[in-house]
Amino acid sequence: MTQDQELRxxxxxxxxxxxxxxxxxxxxxxxxxxxxPMSPAEMVASLREFDVVVPTLGDAYGAGIFAEVQAPxxxxxxxxxVGYNHIDVEAARGAGVEVTNTPxxxxxxTADIALTLMLMSARRAGEGERxxxxxxxxxWHPTQMLGLHLSGKKLGVVGLGRxxxxxxxxxxxxxxxEITYVARSDKTTDYPAARAxxxxxxxxxxxxxxxxVPGGAGTxxxxxxxxxxxxQPHAHLINIARGEVVDQAALIAALQSGRIGGAGLDVYExxxxxxxxxxxxxxxxxxxxxxxxxxxxxxxxxxxxxxxVAACLAGEALPNPV
Numbered sequence: 001m002t003q004d005q006e007l008r009x010x011x012x013x014x015x016x017x018x019x020x021x022x023x024x025x026x027x028x029x030x031x032x033x034x035x036x037p038m039s040p041a042e043m044v045a046s047l048r049e050f051d052v053v054v055p056t057l058g059d060a061y062g063a064g065i066f067a068e069v070q071a072p073x074x075x076x077x078x079x080x081x082v083g084y085n086h087i088d089v090e091a092a093r094g095a096g097v098e099v100t101n102t103p104x105x106x107x108x109x110t111a112d113i114a115l116t117l118m119l120m121s122a123r124r125a126g127e128g129e130r131x132x133x134x135x136x137x138x139x140w141h142p143t144q145m146l147g148l149h150l151s152g153k154k155l156g157v158v159g160l161g162r163x164x165x166x167x168x169x170x171x172x173x174x175x176x177x178e179i180t181y182v183a184r185s186d187k188t189t190d191y192p193a194a195r196a197x198x199x200x201x202x203x204x205x206x207x208x209x210x211x212x213v214p215g216g217a218g219t220x221x222x223x224x225x226x227x228x229x230x231x232q233p234h235a236h237l238i239n240i241a242r243g244e245v246v247d248q249a250a251l252i253a254a255l256q257s258g259r260i261g262g263a264g265l266d267v268y269e270x271x272x273x274x275x276x277x278x279x280x281x282x283x284x285x286x287x288x289x290x291x292x293x294x295x296x297x298x299x300x301x302x303x304x305x306x307x308x309v310a311a312c313l314a315g316e317a318l319p320n321p322v
Contacts, residue, residue, distance in 0.1 A: 007313050010050040012038055012059055013080070016295055019302030026310065040065060047072035047097070052309050055087070056080040057289075058271075063091040072097060076318070078308040080301055081292075082106050083242060084322055085215035100308040100320040104162070105300035110291040111166035114210055114240045117264030117285055118171070121236045122148040122208070124262075126285040148207065148234060148261065150175045156206035157181040158199065158222070159213035159241070160189075167210055167240075168193060180206060203230040208238060215242030225250040234261040240291050243268040252277050255284060266291050 009029040014020070023029045030050075032038070037058030038046070046053045047069040055061060055077055066072070066088070072095055077087055079101045089099050120126055124147045131137050131145075155171045157164045160181040171177040172191040179193040180202050186195055196202035199222070203209055209231060213219045223237065223246040231237070237260060239246055248269035254260050255278075262283040268274050271289065278284060292298060307319050 007052075008050045009052045009054070009309055009313075010046050011054040011080075012046075013056055015080075015302045016299045018299050019306065022303070022306055023309075026306070027313070044068045047074045047095075050074055052076045052078055052312055054078045054080055054305050054309065057083065057086060059086060061087045061092065063088045066091045066095040066097070069095065076100065076308065076312040078305045078312070079322075080305045083215055085242060089322060098312070098318060099322050100305075100318050101322050102301040102304040103320060105297055105304055106292045107162045107166050109294050109297040110163050110240055111170055113266055113287070113291045114163075114167045114212070114238055115170050115174070117238045117240065117266060117287065118150060118208055118210070118236070120285040121238065121262045121264035121283075122150050124283075127282045130282075148236065150177065150208070152176050152178070153207035154178045154180065154205060156196070156202040156209045158202075158209065158211045159183060160187045160193070161212065163240070164210075164212035165189065167212060171208075177208075199227060200230045203227050203235075204232070206235060207232070208236050210238040211241045211245055213241055213245060215244055219245045221245070221247040221250075223247065223251070225253070228254040228260060231260050233259065236261050237263045238265075239263070240266045243271050248275070248278070252281075255281050 007028060009027040011023060011029060011031045013035060014031060014033055020031060043059060043061055043065045051073060053074055061077060074097050076098045077092060079087060079099060082101050082103050084099060084101050087099055092099050124145050128145055155177045157168050160183045168179045169191055172179055180196045181193055182196050182199050182202055211223060228250055251263060255263060264285040266287045266289055274286060304320060311318050
């Protein structure tokens with residue numbers, strides 16, 4: 001596609017060099033340099049002034065934003081990311097705006113971060129690193145910082161979609177873990193996996209509980225005080241999905257009381273805010289939403305988003321509608 005000065009594209013965050021180069025060569029594009037989410041005023045303006053917008057996590061295109069714009073110029077929100085719970089899809093469609101996402105590219109990188117957090121939390125790696133950096137380590141001894149051995153343990157996966165399946169495969173083939181899962185339907189896997197009757201039953205029987213469901217109203221606070229109370233005292237909770245899937249206050253209370261053994265988090269309920277009560281806990285590993293943070297993956301996501309942009313501007317079928 002040659003650059004068209006009439007059709008305008010807004011990309012809401014800086015992108016990798018290869019994605020930015022493609023976007024500038026192919027479209028009349030404006031790339032917002034601010035790394036923070038767009039303000040309500042910016043989102044309203046984007047719907048009025050651009051033909052396609054490439055938003056991402058934190059750009060809260062809710063019903064109120066669409067209500068502010070009568071007959072928006074924007075025809076597509078080409079979301080950068082698989083999760084799109086920050087966009088009110090029904091309100092968007094009601095305003096004549098389609099929504100796409102970037103599935104597939106994120107699966108392996110996100111699963112890798114889940115395994116990173118599983119190992120770090122179970123083996124107290126974050127706590128140990130802080131000890132060494134503090135200068136307070138006094139040397140090895142037989143009972144120093146004993147953690148949880150992952151090999152052969154039971155893993156419960158909340159949601160066995162693409163990412164949940166990739167996590168389970170790594171855990172089974174890499175660590176010989178026994179896999180159980182909860183999902184809307186039975187899944188066919190190339191490793192032994194049993195579907196649990198319900199979340200509480202699964203939570204009570206596993207050593208590691210990993211969350212791999214989409215965000216949104218249907219999963220808001222899915223992991224609550226009842227689920228945390230059902231977990232075994234040595235068990236660890238891992239969240240690489242969306243922060244609001246976990247009742248963060250309930251998680252903090254469970255950790256402070258020793259109700260569960262630990263947690264590994266890549267996402268937070270009120271991201272990027274991470275409460276001091278959570279940061280103060282030694283038995284929690286905290287990462288800054290690194291799930292897809294590799295150059296290869298972020299570039300692949302960007303190219304998928306641009307494929308959707310190109311299709312929209314050409315009047316073709318969208319590759320990745322949600």
